[in-house]
Amino acid sequence: MMKFFKIAGIFASLALVAACASTGPDLDASAGADTTTSAAPTGPVPGSQADLENSAGHRVFFGYDEYTLTGEAQATLARQAAWLKEYPETRILVAGNCDERGTREYNLALGARRAEAAKSYLVSLGVDASRITTVSYGKERPIDPRSTEAAWSVNRNATTTITGAGA
Amino acid sequence: MRFGLFASVVLHLAIVGAGFILPQFITLPDVTSEPYIPLDLIAEAELDLTTSVPAAAPEPVEEEEPDPDLPEPQVEEPEPAPAEEAAEPENLPEPEPEPVVEEPEPEPVKPEPKPEPKPEPPKETPKPPVKKPEPKNDDLDLDALSQLIDKEREDERRETPRDTPSQTTETADRERPAIGAGDRLTASDEAKMRAAIQRCWNAGTIIGAPEPEKLIVVIDFELNRDGTLASSPRVVNELQINLSGNQFWRVAQREALSAVSKCAPYDFLPVERYESWKEFRLNFNPAEMVGR
Amino acid sequence: MKRLLIILLTAIAVAATPAAARVTIDITQGNVDPMPVAAPNFLGADEATQGLGRDITGVIMNDLDRSGLFQVIDQRAYIEKPESVNQRPRFADWRIINAQVLIVGEVEELSDGRIQVATRVWDVYSDEQLGAVAFKTPADNWRRAAHKVADFVYKTLTGEDGYFDTRIVFVHETGPKEKRVKRLMIMDQDGANPIPLTDGLNYQVLTPRFSPTQQQITYMALFDNRPGQVYLFNIETGEQEQLGTFRGMTFAPRFSPDGREVMMSMERNGNSDIFNMDLSTRRLTRLTDNPSVDVSPTMSPDGRRIAFTSDRGGTPQIYTMNADGSNQKRITFGQGRYQTPVWSPRGDLIAFTRQYNGRFYIGVIRPDGTGERLLTESYLEEGPTWSPNGRVIMFYRQTPTRRDGTGGSSQLWSVDLTGRNLRRVRTPGDASDPAWSPLLP
Secondary structure, eight states, X not given: OHHHHHHHHHHHHHHHHHHHHXXXXXXXXXXXXXXXXXXXXXXXXXXXXXXXXXXXXXXXXXXXXXXXXXXXXXXXXXXXXXXXXXXXXXEEEEEEEOOSSXXXXXXXXXXXXXXXXXXXXXXXXTOOGGGEEEEEEETSSOXXXXXXXHHHHHHSEEEEEEEXXXX | OHXXXXXXXXXXXXXXXXXXXXXXXXXXXXXXXXXOOOXXXXXXXXXXXXXXXXXXXXXXXXXXXXXXXXXXXXTXXXXXXXXXXXXXXXXXXXXXXXXXXXOSSOOXXXXXXXXXXOOOOOTTOSSOOSOOOOOOSHHHHHHXXXXXXXXHHHHXXXXXXXXXXXXXXXXXXXXXXXXXXXXXXXXXXXXXXXXXXXXXXXXXXXTTSSSGGGOOEEEEEEBOTTSSBSSOOEETTHHHHHHHTOHHHHHHHHHXXXXXXXXXXXXXSXXXXXXXXXXXXXXXXXXXXXXX | OHHHHHHHHHHHHHHHSOOOOOEEEEEOOOBOOOEEEEOOOOXXXXXXXXXXXXXXXXXXXXXXXXXXXXXXXXXXXOOOOOOOTTSOOOHHHHHTTTOSEEEEEEEEEOTTSOEEEEEEEEETTTTEEEEEEEEEEOGGGXXXXXXXXXXXXXXXXXXXXXXXXXXXXXXXXXXXXXXXXXXXXXXXXXXXXXXXXXXXXXXXXXXXXXXXXXXXXXXXXXXXXXXXXXXXXXXXXXXXXXXXXXXXXXXXXXXXXXXXXXXXXXXXXXXXXXXXXXXXXXXXXXXXXXXXXXXXXXXXXXXXXXXXXXXXTSSOEEEEEETTSOSOEEOOOSSSEEEEEEEOTTSSXXXXXXXXXXXXXXXXXXXXXXXOEEEEEESEEEEEEEOTXXXXXXXXXXXXXXXXXXXXXXXXXXXXXXXXXXXXXXXXXXXXXXXXXXXXX
């Protein structure tokens, strides 16, 4: 029985790797444009992650220990909503992130709130809730590793990535 | 592209499904634990000195060897090491009466005189005592009684009301009518004594105990003219400590006794004022040491 | 009544005696220097047992020394060379070097191939034996025997259980901050025998916690692209399982003191509340139902109260409630943010992380909210865990990164609950989220 689980586990892990290799976006900002490599030099493939980042922006930022959306965040999300209407097959993951100036457990909860705030706003703009999943990474996935105000302010975000779909 | 989407969805669903059905789909840890090997414990009695060690029988070897200056000194005898400690207080600046007496909590252990004498926990404890042993025999009552009597005696000598919060031992002493010129401990002698004892009192283990403010130990002892202990120090509230069943209090008792022994001889006290310092009562109270 | 009369008469009699000149002094300050302890190498009849004796003594000395309560006197200062564990020491020889306690021991090979480690603890000032004990164990398990001896000495001298024969689980960290690999590791309390328990490939391990009753750990696995979940890990079998399957994230797990339940936070639609899972039935009970963040539950040792973090008042603060979720009330009111409450196994204190003025502190407070004391402070520290005797707190401390984003290490530290004896805990590489095991059986 144990062995069965092990084997099943291995298969599932392989499935994960395969899935992410085909469509899974890299969450790392520096690699955000990876999916464009196969695109024509004229610009990102329409409906791709790079397209989303280019035409709408995939990140909204928050104040310290805040999860309310700023005007700027709302504008970005409005563009995301419009973009999502253009590509109705697309499914997205919204990940909530925090800076390191908090405890691990509290930040996991705060990240969940940020992701939910972004999701709710997209839904309010007409995006079908079933297309959006959320996740919180707490303070575990900083974009900028530095211990500065500037780094913290970009690490407090909700990041949208395409999980399933395509054009 | 269509196929890609389809495959992706299927695979993702497979993962999610696996997550639900197979709790262990995550790669198993590469290392597992090692088994524990139980340790047998021999009953302490098996190793007890009284059964297996020639109790206190001096080894022949011991006698052959030229013993260092200290042939099994009694506790009362002066010892080189403590003497060094005891000497240190001399270097202290001669304290003013005020610094000596700045003790916010007067008489930490003295019980209030009550109709029914019983062992009292420290009076200044802000909260009501959790549980205290009810006196069950006369010894206990007598124990508390001696404190009670002391308290009454002191009250007699005092003019100020006993509940004045700022009152201290030293001021109380000063208010006493002089018994005789050499009968009163001078402020500087008291300061030296306190400094010496505080240096000898190992309080590190006590202040980390639960409710350390309750672990008060009262020790009586008498001194010879040369500052050595004239008798073994006695724990005034020993019965209270034993009845409490509080293991931390027992450790506090041991540390207090040890401090008095370790500090001897008290040869820094002036012989000409022997009458003023031949009998001591020390209240060891760790409450203030706990940062609160 | 008669007794009272006797007492009264005695009182009068005593009062009538001339006023004694007994001087009363209040001793309110003592020295908190570590107690000087002498520990000559444990004896042995042959080279093998002598070698073991040296190693065992080394471990004992290190345990006692790191506790901060004891200071082991350099062996070169010793005058007497004990020849047998059953010989009464020449106390004068130990007093002269200022030893207050003397530990004498002997390692003996038994006929069944195991070893016996016999130990006596002597009070040098009263010339008395404070205790004696012997442990039998296979020779290659000598480290644990040494920790057992150290625990025995600790208990003999302090009146409370020791914590040396314990282990620490923690998160072993490698790689840059943006792509940190975090795997579960276990080691002896003194840093010996580190063993990785997960490979860190598919998920990050966060916030592991030891079961107070079994060789079991609960932790949160943080995945890519799907919500993190609480897992259970059996140290003896290596088996692990997800604790229930939930749509939302489950996190901040912690065992109840009887080891039968795991309290945790569960997130649903962005809101986190506290639940309690019965491990035998896997039934989940909701304890908080609040639109604010409720995280980090920790139960009192008597199982009656739960402390947790909530930001229902605007900022994260510590609250307590009954084990069924009723009677919720706030206990921290200081400036800043109070988080990660952890109830002491002794029950008298709650350890916490406080953020204030851009700094992080580890502190303790009484369950009723009085007596707050801050013990340590740094750029970033959190995640306290108690030694099983409720005397020492371990936590992790993270240093800021350099300007180019490199550096910023994470290390384990321990501090006495009085705020003394702050020490680095040796780990192989970077470490965070320590969790102390119960005293091993």
